[in-house]
Amino acid sequence: MTVAVMKTKAEQSFAEGFNEMRATLPGSAAVREAREGAARRFEELGLPHRRIEEWKYTDLRSAVKEALPARSGDKLAMTIADVIVAIGPLAQIDAHRIVFVNGAHRPDLSTPGSLAGLEVESLASTLEDAQATEFALSGFAGQDSNAVLALNTAYMSDGAIVRVHAEAELEKPLLLVNIRAGAQPCFAAVRNVLEVGAKASARIVEAFVSLPGAAGDGQINTATQINVGDEARLTHVKIAADDGSGVTHLANWFARLGKACEYRGFQLTQGVNLARNQIQVAFDGEDAKLDLSGVFLGRGTDHVDTTLVVDHAVPSCESRELFKGVLDGHSRGIFQGKIIVQAVAQKTDGKQMSQALLLSPDAEFDSKPELEIFADDVVCGHGATCAELDKDLMFYCQSRGIPTDVARVLLIESFIGEAVALVEDEAINEALMGFARDWLSK
Amino acid sequence: MLEIKNLHVKIAEEDKPILKGIDLVVPKGELHAIMGPNGSGKSTLAYVLAGRDDYEVTDGDILWNGESILEMEPDERAAAGVFLAFQYPMEIPGVAGLTFLRTATNAVRRKRGHEELTTPEFMKLVKQKAGELNIDVEMLKRPVNVGFSGGEKKRSEILQMALLEPTLCVLDETDSGLDIDALKVVSEGVNALRSPERAMLVITHYQRLLNYIVPDKVHVLAHGKIQRSGGKELALELEQSGYGEFGEKAA
Ligand SMILES: Nc1ncnc2c1ncn2[C@@H]1O[C@H](COP(=O)(O)OP(=O)(O)OP(=O)(O)O)[C@@H](O)[C@H]1O
Ligand SMILES: [Mg+2]
Numbered sequence A: 001m002t003v004a005v006m007k008t009k010a011e012q013s014f015a016e017g018f019n020e021m022r023a024t025l026p027g028s029a030a031v032r033e034a035r036e037g038a039a040r041r042f043e044e045l046g047l048p049h050r051r052i053e054e055w056k057y058t059d060l061r062s063a064v065k066e067a068l069p070a071r072s073g074d075k076l077a078m079t080i081a082d083v084i085v086a087i088g089p090l091a092q093i094d095a096h097r098i099v100f101v102n103g104a105h106r107p108d109l110s111t112p113g114s115l116a117g118l119e120v121e122s123l124a125s126t127l128e129d130a131q132a133t134e135f136a137l138s139g140f141a142g143q144d145s146n147a148v149l150a151l152n153t154a155y156m157s158d159g160a161i162v163r164v165h166a167e168a169e170l171e172k173p174l175l176l177v178n179i180r181a182g183a184q185p186c187f188a189a190v191r192n193v194l195e196v197g198a199k200a201s202a203r204i205v206e207a208f209v210s211l212p213g214a215a216g217d218g219q220i221n222t223a224t225q226i227n228v229g230d231e232a233r234l235t236h237v238k239i240a241a242d243d244g245s246g247v248t249h250l251a252n253w254f255a256r257l258g259k260a261c262e263y264r265g266f267q268l269t270q271g272v273n274l275a276r277n278q279i280q281v282a283f284d285g286e287d288a289k290l291d292l293s294g295v296f297l298g299r300g301t302d303h304v305d306t307t308l309v310v311d312h313a314v315p316s317c318e319s320r321e322l323f324k325g326v327l328d329g330h331s332r333g334i335f336q337g338k339i340i341v342q343a344v345a346q347k348t349d350g351k352q353m354s355q356a357l358l359l360s361p362d363a364e365f366d367s368k369p370e371l372e373i374f375a376d377d378v379v380c381g382h383g384a385t386c387a388e389l390d391k392d393l394m395f396y397c398q399s400r401g402i403p404t405d406v407a408r409v410l411l412i413e414s415f416i417g418e419a420v421a422l423v424e425d426e427a428i429n430e431a432l433m434g435f436a437r438d439w440l441s442k
Numbered sequence B: 001m002l003e004i005k006n007l008h009v010k011i012a013e014e015d016k017p018i019l020k021g022i023d024l025v026v027p028k029g030e031l032h033a034i035m036g037p038n039g040s041g042k043s044t045l046a047y048v049l050a051g052r053d054d055y056e057v058t059d060g061d062i063l064w065n066g067e068s069i070l071e072m073e074p075d076e077r078a079a080a081g082v083f084l085a086f087q088y089p090m091e092i093p094g095v096a097g098l099t100f101l102r103t104a105t106n107a108v109r110r111k112r113g114h115e116e117l118t119t120p121e122f123m124k125l126v127k128q129k130a131g132e133l134n135i136d137v138e139m140l141k142r143p144v145n146v147g148f149s150g151g152e153k154k155r156s157e158i159l160q161m162a163l164l165e166p167t168l169c170v171l172d173e174t175d176s177g178l179d180i181d182a183l184k185v186v187s188e189g190v191n192a193l194r195s196p197e198r199a200m201l202v203i204t205h206y207q208r209l210l211n212y213i214v215p216d217k218v219h220v221l222a223h224g225k226i227q228r229s230g231g232k233e234l235a236l237e238l239e240q241s242g243y244g245e246f247g248e249k250a251a
Helices: A009-021 A029-045 A080-092 A130-140 A147-155 A391-399 A404-423 A426-440 B042-050 B074-079 B097-111 B119-132 B137-141 B150-164 B180-193 B233-241
Strands: A096-101 A118-122 A160-164 A174-180 A186-196 A201-210 A217-228 A233-241 A246-257 A262-270 A274-283 A289-298 A303-312 A318-327 A332-341 A349-358 A364-373 A379-387 B002-011 B017-026 B031-035 B055-064 B082-085 B092-096 B168-172 B199-203 B217-222 B225-230
Touching: A009 A029, A009 A147, A029 A130, A029 A147, A080 A096, A080 A174, A080 A201, A080 A426, A130 A147, A130 A160, A130 A186, A130 A217, A130 A246, A147 A186, A147 A217, A147 A246, A160 A174, A174 A186, A174 A217, A186 A201, A186 A233, A201 A217, A217 A233, A233 A246, A233 A274, A233 A426, A246 A262, A262 A274, A262 A303, A262 A404, A262 A426, A274 A289, A289 A303, A289 A332, A289 A404, A289 A426, A303 A318, A318 A332, A318 A364, A318 A404, A332 A349, A332 A379, A349 A364, A349 A404, A364 A379, A391 A404, A391 B074, A391 B092, A404 A426, A404 B092, A404 B097, B002 B042, B017 B042, B017 B055, B017 B199, B017 B225, B031 B233, B042 B055, B042 B074, B042 B082, B042 B168, B042 B199, B074 B082, B074 B097, B082 B150, B092 B097, B097 B119, B097 B137, B097 B150, B119 B137, B119 B150, B119 B180, B150 B180, B168 B180, B180 B199, B217 B233, B225 B233
Parallel strands: A096 A174, A160 A186, A174 A201, A186 A217, A201 A233, A217 A246, A233 A262, A246 A274, A262 A289, A274 A303, A289 A318, A303 A332, A318 A349, A332 A364, A349 A379, B031 B199, B031 B217, B082 B168, B168 B199
Antiparallel strands: A118 A160, B002 B017, B002 B055, B217 B225
């Protein structure tokens, strides 16, 4: 028996929007087929709602009121100076920048030339090529019930296909900049593929920012496929730092970690009104190390959700997660972290921690750590804390002449600084703290 | 001049009175010691001077240079010259000592109408002051007081005091936890700050400190009141007699 579910206005207009756009979306016949399949899947699934266990804190069906139209930013008048303004503290980093505006690649705003050991192509330009398509779509197996990803596959307009050659050591970080711009609210679906070859080392930052004057409302749907080769080292940062009044940011990361690699992932979310950061990491070779951390800042009625699954499918790997939230006003933070240790994954070492600082009595933090351990020789642990600013430390600072507002910032910075420090890259750390400081000073 | 008049203090959230009518005057240029049994209210007095809001003043007043400081926030008091060296200095994970010191120094300078120090100026000053107190500047790159030994924390308090250049210094058991050499170094640091412009209040349990930091007056605080005041020889006498004579009924 099938039960007919009423479609919400947003679900309907996402479906209608796809029907209108399908002919203009990039890609070969195979890509079109994948898009059609995803659109059908989305129609079946609808937006996730609270009766689905992983979505019980984040009811997209009721929170997403409408589907904004996709409006490509390929023709929007913008200069490199605008890019510098939009990326704020990231402008200080000497990086190779690839710029997208409202989901469209903008070579004119990107760093010309290339970096030794690195190939970057725009997704849109490769989707005609069958092999490239296979590459772009292959990393998302087993995600049939992921409605947000289905929406991404149906709508993806552009993104970056990044290949770091085996043994290459990128001298500069690669910045994938996505700018929300233009006075009209819009939706953008971005897909990035990061392929880091064996023994290579790279730093890649995905940034989702907006240009001053951009519409207050916006919807971003981003999916990133990450493949870290054997013995490779990847530092991967995602920054969602907007300051709109109605910005939705839905993100999926899927990472596969090769043997003895080192993957440092970090996510900063601020100025986003509704965020769902979903992260899935699978260990695919022994002796790999995962360091996953993040900071989320909320105020007003912001709702920021981080939901991650770390799958220890092979022995002798190490995973660490540390997520820190600062919540003011009526904002709400959610952390759901599941660590799976498969029966074969002996000698797993996994630790997870989530911490929130509540700046207002109306702010809320929900934490749901889960350990599913099927092996016996493992060390695993998790913890969660939720606290207010330490009154005694505030007094200590004040007694040294530091005014309350400065003392607050100092203590909040120190709270999130612990997670930011895990990125272990001076320039990127400084930029991350710069974003947080901007948020704190607003 | 510090004037404490009929000061009554209770814990803000309870009805428990701790200070029950303190009267005390410390003129500029003088250093007074406060001694007294555990739990008699010495730290409470120190905290109330610094403006901690766990305590509530139910009666009386505190005047610094003729003006009441009771309505001032702790940071305003610091700018007005009040400094408390804590009995138990706090650790601030994640805030580098140097950042903290520079933020505090410049906040106080700004409020006093002085130019802020540039980073090189500040570094020069901090190196000099830290050197005088035998504090390794490397240690100040670590988070404030985190992982410091008891004695290191006390020295770091005196360093803060030297940088903030207060005019009313309150030292709460700065000597406890110090080894013999550190006691000398800290005492020299304190003596170096003695000046006709400064009033100092030193809380201690040990007469030994007062050999190094010679007080103008010694007061005994017990059961929430100043029970006796005298010269430095009072400390020696207490060493012999203890606090027995200041029994409950004396209050
Ligand atoms: N915040 C507080 N909450 C509850 N009780 C308190 C608080 N602060 C002080 N007290 C109580 O007030 C009394 C005085 O404490 P205070 O710390 O001022 O004593 P003290 O003279 O400094 O003692 P010591 O010599 O041990 O340092 C004690 O009984 C103490 O338990
Ligand atoms: Mg005490």
